Amino acid sequence: MTQKREKLVLIGNGMAGVGTIEQILKLGGNYEITVFGSEPHPNYNRIMLSYVLEGSKTVEDIILNDLNWYKDNGITLHTGTTVTRIDEASRQIITADGMSVPYDKVIIATGSNSFILPIPGSTKEGVVGFRDIADCDAMLAAAKQYKQAAVIGGGLLGLEAAKGLVNLGMDVTVVHLMEDLMERQLDHNASSMLQAELERQGVKFAMGKQTVELTGEERVSGLRFSDGTELAADFVVMAVGIKPNVAVAAASGITVNRGIVVNDYLQTSMHNVFSVGECTEHRGACYGLVAPLFEQGMVLAKHLCGADTKPYEGSVVSTKLKISGVDVFSAGEFIESAEHTVISAKDDWKKTYKKILLKNNIIVGAVLFGDVTESANLQKLVKQGTEMTDEIYAELMGTGCCGSGGAKKTMAVETMADEEIVCGCNGVTKKAIVDAVTENGFTTVDEIKACTGATRSCGGCKPVVEQILQFVLGDSFQQSAKQGICTCTPLSRDEIVAEITAKGLKTTKEVMNVLGWKQEEGCSKCRPAINYYLGMIAPDTHEDEKESRFVNERMGANIQKDGTYTVIPRMYGGVTTPEDLKKIADVSLKYDVKVVKVTGGQRLDLIGVKKEDLPKVWEELDMPSGYGYAKSLRTVKTCVGSQFCRFGTQDSMGMGALMERKYERLDFPAKFKMAVNGCPRNCAESCTKDIGIVGNDGGWEIFIGGNGGIKPRIADSFCKVKTDEELIEVCSAVMQYYRETGNYLERTSEWVERMGLETIGAAILDDEVNRKALAARIDFALAQVSDPWKKLLKDDPTRKALFEEARV
Ligand SMILES: Cc1cc2nc3c(=O)[nH]c(=O)nc-3n(C[C@H](O)[C@H](O)[C@H](O)COP(=O)(O)OP(=O)(O)OC[C@H]3O[C@@H](n4cnc5c(N)ncnc54)[C@H](O)[C@@H]3O)c2cc1C
Ligand SMILES: NC(=O)c1ccc[n+]([C@@H]2O[C@H](COP(=O)([O-])OP(=O)(O)OC[C@H]3O[C@@H](n4cnc5c(N)ncnc54)[C@H](O)[C@@H]3O)[C@@H](O)[C@H]2O)c1
Numbered sequence: 001m002t003q004k005r006e007k008l009v010l011i012g013n014g015m016a017g018v019g020t021i022e023q024i025l026k027l028g029g030n031y032e033i034t035v036f037g038s039e040p041h042p043n044y045n046r047i048m049l050s051y052v053l054e055g056s057k058t059v060e061d062i063i064l065n066d067l068n069w070y071k072d073n074g075i076t077l078h079t080g081t082t083v084t085r086i087d088e089a090s091r092q093i094i095t096a097d098g099m100s101v102p103y104d105k106v107i108i109a110t111g112s113n114s115f116i117l118p119i120p121g122s123t124k125e126g127v128v129g130f131r132d133i134a135d136c137d138a139m140l141a142a143a144k145q146y147k148q149a150a151v152i153g154g155g156l157l158g159l160e161a162a163k164g165l166v167n168l169g170m171d172v173t174v175v176h177l178m179e180d181l182m183e184r185q186l187d188h189n190a191s192s193m194l195q196a197e198l199e200r201q202g203v204k205f206a207m208g209k210q211t212v213e214l215t216g217e218e219r220v221s222g223l224r225f226s227d228g229t230e231l232a233a234d235f236v237v238m239a240v241g242i243k244p245n246v247a248v249a250a251a252s253g254i255t256v257n258r259g260i261v262v263n264d265y266l267q268t269s270m271h272n273v274f275s276v277g278e279c280t281e282h283r284g285a286c287y288g289l290v291a292p293l294f295e296q297g298m299v300l301a302k303h304l305c306g307a308d309t310k311p312y313e314g315s316v317v318s319t320k321l322k323i324s325g326v327d328v329f330s331a332g333e334f335i336e337s338a339e340h341t342v343i344s345a346k347d348d349w350k351k352t353y354k355k356i357l358l359k360n361n362i363i364v365g366a367v368l369f370g371d372v373t374e375s376a377n378l379q380k381l382v383k384q385g386t387e388m389t390d391e392i393y394a395e396l397m398g399t400g401c402c403g404s405g406g407a408k409k410t411m412a413v414e415t416m417a418d419e420e421i422v423c424g425c426n427g428v429t430k431k432a433i434v435d436a437v438t439e440n441g442f443t444t445v446d447e448i449k450a451c452t453g454a455t456r457s458c459g460g461c462k463p464v465v466e467q468i469l470q471f472v473l474g475d476s477f478q479q480s481a482k483q484g485i486c487t488c489t490p491l492s493r494d495e496i497v498a499e500i501t502a503k504g505l506k507t508t509k510e511v512m513n514v515l516g517w518k519q520e521e522g523c524s525k526c527r528p529a530i531n532y533y534l535g536m537i538a539p540d541t542h543e544d545e546k547e548s549r550f551v552n553e554r555m556g557a558n559i560q561k562d563g564t565y566t567v568i569p570r571m572y573g574g575v576t577t578p579e580d581l582k583k584i585a586d587v588s589l590k591y592d593v594k595v596v597k598v599t600g601g602q603r604l605d606l607i608g609v610k611k612e613d614l615p616k617v618w619e620e621l622d623m624p625s626g627y628g629y630a631k632s633l634r635t636v637k638t639c640v641g642s643q644f645c646r647f648g649t650q651d652s653m654g655m656g657a658l659m660e661r662k663y664e665r666l667d668f669p670a671k672f673k674m675a676v677n678g679c680p681r682n683c684a685e686s687c688t689k690d691i692g693i694v695g696n697d698g699g700w701e702i703f704i705g706g707n708g709g710i711k712p713r714i715a716d717s718f719c720k721v722k723t724d725e726e727l728i729e730v731c732s733a734v735m736q737y738y739r740e741t742g743n744y745l746e747r748t749s750e751w752v753e754r755m756g757l758e759t760i761g762a763a764i765l766d767d768e769v770n771r772k773a774l775a776a777r778i779d780f781a782l783a784q785v786s787d788p789w790k791k792l793l794k795d796d797p798t799r800k801a802l803f804e805e806a807r808v
């Protein structure tokens with residue numbers, strides 16, 4: 001006779017609750033599981049909402065367990081269903097919509113709610129917290145319609161929200177109560193360095209301000225502060241902390257304080273009812289970060305499965321701000337007092353800061369800014385209450401002899417317990433990583449990420465994951481530690497390019513075969529990259545492999561949400577003629593183009609062309625493609641310049657058109673944008689372009705490495721030239737050097753940072769022979785390119801296969 005399974009009900013479908021269920025499943029717990037969640041989504045990674053807002057991830061990307069996972073594990077899931085109370089007498093869970101479900105055991109994991117300041121105006125339209133997908137959607141929508149945002153609260157959440165809104169194009173002011181940002185994690189030094197860096201990235205600050213009212217009619221229009229000053233804002237995000245959500249527990253008669261009170265085995269005051277996550281109060285502490293929640297979940301899962309477990313004794317927390325270009329870390333105690341011994345180093349030139357606090361020679365806390373390479377190590381030392389020694393000091397402060405660091409670091413992971421969580425964001429233990437190496441043969445961080453989830457969120461655990469790999473793989477680590485371009489190969493980009501050149505490899509298949517790819521067919525990461533490298537190395541003989549290109553490049557147009565495409569005809573230098581405009585209008589009317597949009601690069605974008613109409617549209621336009629989809633020169637934006645403008649000293653329109661004609665159609669590692677301006681007023685915004693050109697001092701100034709996208713970067717001034725010929729030679733050399741040394745998909749903004757401006761200058765400005773050779777090589781490559789549409793329109797079979805049959 002089979003044993004009757006106990007009914008386990010989870011209230012709260014968030015990271016802590018579902019993390020516990022995952023552990024129970026791993027331990028083979030024999031439960032019939034039901035999950036209730038108020039949100040309409042399956043379990044997702046709340047941490048990554050900051051990336052959704054920033055635009056680097058979508059909601060789909062952050063789903064941790066999709067609906068199939070629940071089904072596959074026999075879990076009954078009720079989304080969009082709020083539990084109101086637990087009826088102990090009848091052992092039933094009662095929901096707001098009248099459902100009652102029997103239980104044997106219950107886990108409450110209802111998380112927290114955003115704390116909304118109880119001030120007049122806080123319920124006005126345009127005021128949100130930042131907690132869930134719905135809040136994130138509200139912020140994304142507001143950014144499209146409104147421009148002036150205020151984020152109240154300069155903690156972790158407020159700063160990540162502010163940076164996200166800046167990326168969305170809003171003018172953002174962080175309003176902070178204290179004089180120091182993140183005062184719960186950072187000391188004054190780190191805090192001011194952080195503020196300076198964020199100001200550089202476009203965030204504004206109003207410090208030491210207490211908001212007493214949100215003004216406006218129905219919609220918020222501003223903030224009023226206690227000192228009588230005001231700030232205009234048509235959108236307000238409250239990020240002033242969280243409030244544990246104890247509603248279900250309180251309504252059920254369970255003891256609550258700030259959170260739901262539990263003992264060391266996560267038991268509440270009600271028999272058979274447990275609690276984990278942000279809603280929980282353990283030994284007087286409520287946590288607001290995921291690492292402690294996973295630690296709680298691990299103890300509870302073992303307890304519920306009858307496995308041996310130590311009691312939960314509390315957690316030491318550490319934080320990492322998820323804003324690119326801002327490296328800040330804090331763990332344990334961070335404000336010094338008389339009982340502390342302080343070790344610190346501040347470097348105003350490198351903009352780095354390190355502070356370590358000792359109490360009776362035990363490492364009790366640390367703050368890092370700028371260089372966080374020691375963060376994982378420090379986190380562990382603080383957590384274990386390690387005594388400071390000469391060796392550890394040398395390791396942390398970089399004063400030891402070189403060569404011994406690696407060994408010491410692996411010693412640190414060697415002493416780590418198997419069950420210790422390495423990746424706080426995803427609850428991955430040391431054992432899970434070791435198993436992924438020993439049982440599955442994985443050898444790289446990427447493979448560990450795909451298998452276990454470690455490093456998938458904030459990335460803060462990557463150094464420890466690397467150290468574990470080093471520890472388990474020993475001598476063979478060096479070979480695998482260098483990251484391949486994808487999981488199909490341990491070879492780096494440079495090694496692949498060298499092998500292709502040395503062995504004269506001709507096709508992606510050949511490269512994969514000869515260089516021993518783990519997956520015969522490669523993957524979507526390596527195939528387009530190799531196709532690019534092959535074309536860059538042998539522009540005259542390489543046969544472009546359409547099947548290795550991304551869909552937009554195969555189709556020669558950008559696919560849209562609704563499955564239609566956009567068509568961008570080339571307009572050299574952003575200049576057109578009445579005849580071309582008429583052609584565009586006629587074709588748009590004939591093929592029912594829904595919207596004609598002027599792009600940021602001064603082109604016309606015909607949006608909503610059906611796939612089967614694409615060849616006819618191009619045929620009838622009879623204009624070159626603007627390559628709006630390609631990893632090649634997109635546009636050369638120009639200002640009016642000396643032909644018409646009163647200030648113009650150079651012919652920017654003429655030079656822009658010349659440049660666009662010269663460099664169009666050639667493949668680059670990533671998309672490439674240019675601008676040409678007639679004078680330093682810079683109306684066509686050279687500073688955010690891969691190459692920006694500005695008429696200056698009777699000649700031209702060349703800027704490189706600018707970017708206005710997700711990771712904005714102001715271009716660096718590269719050099720000044722006197723003549724048009726010099727201008728073209730330098731631009732040609734920069735482009736070819738980028739083509740030859742850039743990683744596939746690496747924008748020039750990243751390339752300049754990686755290579756260093758000095759290296760690029762040495763290769764191009766200081767070495768005339770090399771400059772001329774680079775310029776000659778790009779001319780040779782340019783001589784091989786042709787209009788793809790002209791070719792395609794004559795190639796019936798390809799045209800049919802691409803545009804008239806179902807697959808793309
Ligand atoms: C934007 C953002 C970024 C963050 N970044 C980080 C980070 O980088 N690092 C870090 O460690 N932490 C970060 N955090 C905090 C982290 O996300 C939380 O600590 C963690 O998600 C809490 O998990 P939880 O399961 O306890 O609560 P939650 O994730 O809040 O889950 C609780 C769930 O229960 C549901 N629920 C509540 N009441 C009921 C009810 N009565 N019936 C049914 N369902 C109910 C809620 O709708 C919710 O879905 C971030 C938080 C946010 C908002
Ligand atoms: N990278 C990360 O680890 C990360 C990112 C986002 C959120 N989170 C977590 O999410 C939770 C919420 O984050 P949070 O930043 O809102 O909480 P928080 O409590 O860490 O910070 C709130 C901040 O708001 C300030 N504040 C309070 N009242 C204010 C007022 N009236 N006006 C202006 N400022 C005021 C406080 O001084 C404090 O610095 C926290 O638990 C946090 O740890 C973590």
Ligand code: SF4
Nearest residue numbers: 639645648678679683
């Ligand atoms: S950048 Fe100078 S030349 Fe060009 S339009 Fe502006 S003011 Fe005129």
Ligand code: FES
Nearest residue numbers: 423425457458459
């Ligand atoms: S600790 Fe954040 S991804 Fe691992």
